[in-house]
Amino acid sequence: NAGVTQTPKFRVLKTGQSMTLLCAQDMNHEYMYWYRQDPGMGLRLIHYSVGEGTTAKGEVPDGYNVSRLKKQNFLLGLESAAPSQTSVYFCASSYRAGGAKNTDTQYFGPGTRLTVL
C-alpha cells in the first residue's frame, strides 16, 4: 500500500516550458487535491477534484490546469511555466470532505520541488 505518490520529485524548467505533475493514490479515495507551498505563505489550494471526471478551482488556480481521468490519478499541468511558479507542490487525497475524521483526513504525497528559471 503505497499511499500517495508524486512524480517527479524534482524538476527544473525554463520560463515558457510546459510540464505535467502526476499524483497517484491507491486508497480508493474520491477527493484529490493539489497544493503549492511557499515560504511564509503556507499551503495554498490550486485545484481539487471530488471524483473521477470532475475538477474545481481552489485559491490559486491561475496558470495551472488539472485532469482526473482515472479515480486514482490527478494530473497538474503547467502550460507555460513562470518563475512565480517556483514552489513545492503537494498532492493529497481523502475519502471525502466535510464529514468526520475517518473520511476527511487528507493524506499527502512527498512533494515535488519545482524550480522555474
Place this chain on the structure above:
Amino acid sequence: QKEVEQDPGPLSVPEGAIVSLNCTYSNSAFQYFMWYRQYSRKGPELLMYTYSSGNKEDGRFTAQVDKSSKYISLFIRDSQPSDSATYLCAPPNQAGTALIFGKGTTLSVSS
C-alpha cells in the same frame, strides 16, 4: 481577515518544556479542526482532530477549542527534539469540499 491565522514563529524551546501553539479563525460555522504536523522536506500528516468545542487529549498532545473567542490551541507536554516541525491547523471550508490550512507555526525543540 484571513479565515485561519497562525503565528509563524519560529518558536524555540528546550527539551521537556510545555509548548502552546495557537490558531485563530473567523468562521463560526467550522465544525471541527485538524492539526497537521509537517517535518522538514516532507508532506504534512494528520496529528490530531477535534470538534469545535472542548478538549481532546492524545498522549503528550492536547487540542483545545474556545468557540467564544474563535481560538484553537495545541499543547505539547514534555516536548522532545522529535517534535521539531511545523504545525498547521486546518478547519474544513464552508462547502465541506476541502480543508483550509493556516500558514503553520514552526517549532524547534533543543536537547
